[in-house]
Amino acid sequence: SQQGEEDPQALSIQEGENATMNCSYKTSINNLQWYRQNSGRGLVHLILIRSNEREKHSGRLRVTLDTSKKSSSLLITASRAADTASYFCATDGSAGGGNKLTFGTGTQLKVEL
Amino acid sequence: DGGITQSPKYLFRKEGQNVTLSCEQNLNHDAMYWYRQDPGQGLRLIYYSQIVNDFQKGDIAEGYSVSREKKESFPLTVTSAQKNPTAFYLCASSTTGNQPQHFGDGTRLSIL
Numbered sequence: 001s002q003q004g005e006e007d008p009q010a011l012s013i014q015e016g017e018n019a020t021m022n023c024s025y026k027t028s029i030n031n032l033q034w035y036r037q038n039s040g041r042g043l044v045h046l047i048l049i050r051s052n053e054r055e056k057h058s059g060r061l062r063v064t065l066d067t068s069k070k071s072s073s074l075l076i077t078a079s080r081a082a083d084t085a086s087y088f089c090a091t092d093g094s095a096g097g098g099n100k101l102t103f104g105t106g107t108q109l110k111v112e113l
Numbered sequence: 114d115g116g117i118t119q120s121p122k123y124l125f126r127k128e129g130q131n132v133t134l135s136c137e138q139n140l141n142h143d144a145m146y147w148y149r150q151d152p153g154q155g156l157r158l159i160y161y162s163q164i165v166n167d168f169q170k171g172d173i174a175e176g177y178s179v180s181r182e183k184k185e186s187f188p189l190t191v192t193s194a195q196k197n198p199t200a201f202y203l204c205a206s207s208t209t210g211n212q213p214q215h216f217g218d219g220t221r222l223s224i225l
Contacts, residue, residue, distance in 0.1 A: 030211045042117075042203055042216035043156075050211075088155055092211050099144055099163075099207050100171075101214065103155035 006089060006104040014112055019076040021107040023089035024069075030092045032065055032072050033101065037086045046074075046087075079111045115140045119204050119217035125225050126191065126198060134189045134220045136204035145187035146205040146214065149173060156203060162187055163209060191222060199224050 007022045023032070031050045035043040049056045049065045049072070056063045062075040076083055086106045094100040117138045126132045138145065144163045148156040158171030162181040176195025181187055187206075191198045201221050205214040 033213060035216075040201075040219070040221075042119075042218045043205075043214075045213035045215070048213055090156075094211075099209060099211055099214070100158065100161060101146075103148075103157075105155045106153075 006087075006107045008107060009105070010108045010110070012110045012112065013079055015079060015081055017079055019079050019083070019109055019111070021074045021087050021109070023072045023074070023104050025072075025089075025091045025102075025104075026070065027091075027093050029067070030094065032063075033090045033092065034061075034063060034072075034074050035088045035090060035103075037088065037106075039085075043088065076109075079109075081111050081113055083109060084111050085109060117204060117206055117215055117217035119202075119220050121220060122218070124220055124222045126222060127225050129193045131190055131192050132222070134191070134202055134204075134222070136187045136189065136217060138185050138187075138206045138215075140206055140215060141184070142206035142215070143184070143209050144207045145181065146207075147171075147177070147179065147187070147189045148203045148205065150201045150203060150219075159189065159202075198222055 033048045034046045037043045047058050047063050049063050060077045065072045086108050088106045089104045090101040120135045146161040147159040150156050157173050159177050160179040162168035165184050178190045201219050203219045204217045207214045
């Protein structure tokens with residue numbers, strides 16, 4: 001089953017603009033992770049935010065988590081053409097450190113020159 | 114370089130045939146996972162293993178089987194019972210304890 005839904009499904013922006021993607025989920029979590037997937041490739045981990053954290057930064061990435069609303073957002077600032085990819089959120093709600101992830105449906109980001 | 118290797122990159126299956134997808138990691142990770150991805154969709158968990166000689170069913174295990182005889186290897190067999198096997202299959206590994214997963218570059222399975 002897919003716990004999360006991502007919004008928007010597709011996003012097209014110009015290089016230099018910011019891109020914001022949202023993720024909603026249904027059950028309690030240990031952490032929420034964001035991954036990136038280039039076409040035809042595997043996923044690459046971007047950032048992990050734990051349930052007791054509200055905001056996290058990594059380079060041009062900013063992730064927020066609101067556990068009361070069961071939602072998260074990923075902001076990519078000053079986007080580049082190389083950021084064109086699909087972005088997925090994944091929630092880890094497993095007990096005992098099981099690390100079993102449930103993925104959202106993804107946002108396709110296209111950054112145009 | 115440490116990483117996860119999936120082979121083959123492309124695989125074709127005839128009706129009624131079992132096929133096995135390979136996944137090998139040299140990251141010394143205890144946990145390994147198999148996911149299925151359909152076009153325009155997220156990933157769905159097929160099987161996972163947190164330790165050698167032990168594995169659990171994920172959300173869509175029917176028609177698939179796995180083994181975990183070695184820490185570095187977690188092969189997936191798509192059996193003839195899987196009626197809609199055409200998909201992109203991704204293998205991942207991680208340390209235990211709510212950590213990020215590292216992915217291979219996938220195997221694309223098609224039906225002849």
